[in-house]
Amino acid sequence: MPGESRIRETELQLRITQLIGNGKLPRWMPARIGAGHDDRNVCVACDRRIASEDIEYDVDDERTGRQLNFHLDCCAVWQRECARGTHEGGS
Secondary structure (H helix, E strand, O other), X not given: OHHHHHHHHHHHHHHXXXXXXXXXXXXXXXXXXXXXXXXXXXXXXXXXXXXXXXXXXXXXXXXXXXXXXXXXXXXXXXXXXXXXXXXXXXX
16 A cells, blocks of 8 residues: 555654664765675664665764665665754764
């Protein structure tokens, strides 16, 4: 159902906004985002495993040196939230 995907995106946007606000996700997009396949990682945005058939998006968090892994949709929502730049708190 089309409504289900919209609800999921709204929930994901709220979660990502909270993660940015509490500093668990950076509020600025990095200069480079890598992409590939790997079935060992969990998406930092939705907390679900990234399946081997999915493309994984990798971002180096310059604040911590950690690599952040995302699903495509999750990465897109995070990028939109970074572009909005309306978050308070965190770094």
